[in-house]
Amino acid sequence: MAYPTSPYITTGGLVYFARMISKIQLFATGELPPEYHANRGVRGDGVLCDYLDVDYAQLEQTVLDRELDAEQALAWCYEQRGGPLSQPRIKVWNDFISKRGWNDDRAPSLLEEIRASGFEGRGIQTVFEYMAHDEGHEIPERA
Amino acid sequence: MAFPASPYEETGGLYYFPRMMSKIRLHAAGQLPEVYHPYLERGYNLWLCDYLGVRYPDLARVAIEGNLSNEEALQWCYDHGRGPLSAIQIKIWNAFAEQRGRKDDRTESLQKEIEASGLTGRGIETNFDLFLAEEGHPAPTR
Numbered sequence: 001m002a003y004p005t006s007p008y009i010t011t012g013g014l015v016y017f018a019r020m021i022s023k024i025q026l027f028a029t030g031e032l033p034p035e036y037h038a039n040r041g042v043r044g045d046g047v048l049c050d051y052l053d054v055d056y057a058q059l060e061q062t063v064l065d066r067e068l069d070a071e072q073a074l075a076w077c078y079e080q081r082g083g084p085l086s087q088p089r090i091k092v093w094n095d096f097i098s099k100r101g102w103n104d105d106r107a108p109s110l111l112e113e114i115r116a117s118g119f120e121g122r123g124i125q126t127v128f129e130y131m132a133h134d135e136g137h138e139i140p141e142r143a
Numbered sequence: 144m145a146f147p148a149s150p151y152e153e154t155g156g157l158y159y160f161p162r163m164m165s166k167i168r169l170h171a172a173g174q175l176p177e178v179y180h181p182y183l184e185r186g187y188n189l190w191l192c193d194y195l196g197v198r199y200p201d202l203a204r205v206a207i208e209g210n211l212s213n214e215e216a217l218q219w220c221y222d223h224g225r226g227p228l229s230a231i232q233i234k235i236w237n238a239f240a241e242q243r244g245r246k247d248d249r250t251e252s253l254q255k256e257i258e259a260s261g262l263t264g265r266g267i268e269t270n271f272d273l274f275l276a277e278e279g280h281p282a283p284t285r
Contacts, residue, residue: 051231088189092190092236099245099247102242104238
């Protein structure tokens with residue numbers, strides 16, 4: 001079993017994309033821990049695919065059939081949607097997803113997860129920070 | 144002179160759109176305070192127009208010439224830009240816009256503006272918080 005890539009890793013400037021692709025690849029090889037299976041294609045994955053105007057199932061199939069890495073997978077997404085995201089759109093995505101859980105509708109369930117994991121008192125305020133603590137990833141200074 | 148609409152006002156579920164439109168109208172009528180003029184084609188206005196796939200000068204011209212309501216202006220954006228936003232894309236924009244200034248590249252300059260405005264200690268963490276405090280808009284109820 002192996003943890004997915006850190007959500008802070010960027011592909012073409014986009015955070016989380018590399019994590020979504022790593023989950024696809026790990027699941028295909030049987031290495032994705034079972035607790036991640038239920039959220040494949042939903043939550044962060046589903047939101048990012050909607051943002052990119054691509055279908056998660058099609059992306060997954062293409063990544064596995066063509067053995068694409070994250071950069072190649074993003075290029076495929078951009079081909080499907082008719083062009084790359086603008087820099088402002090990348091910024092909107094990155095800021096939105098990296099702050100998810102802070103003072104929003106995800107905050108109550110995030111707090112429950114923090115408590116259940118025994119992470120209280122570590123200053124975790126976002127889903128990204130929770131993932132980093134849970135999986136042992138580094139947290140960038142500004143995050 | 145008059146302040147623009149609250150950033151929390153919505154059109155089609157989108158925060159900030161009514162504020163951008165009110166700035167366009169106030170500017171055209173000569174009623175927008177000068178402090179807002181440098182930002183007409185920057186920051187939120189630029190980002191939201193890019194998000195919708197339209198150009199700010201085009202939107203401003205069409206809205207003024209056609210005397211469009213907020214709803215009509217958004218429909219024009221959907222007709223001439225990327226098309227209607229999905230519910231998820233609206234949620235992403237709203238969260239981005241509302242939380243701008245908190246632990247991001249705007250944080251440092253925001254804190255300086257808060258200090259310069261004498262608003263330190265009021266729990267202001269975001270641009271939206273600052274707009275409300277400076278312009279006297281009511282805080283939204285969650």
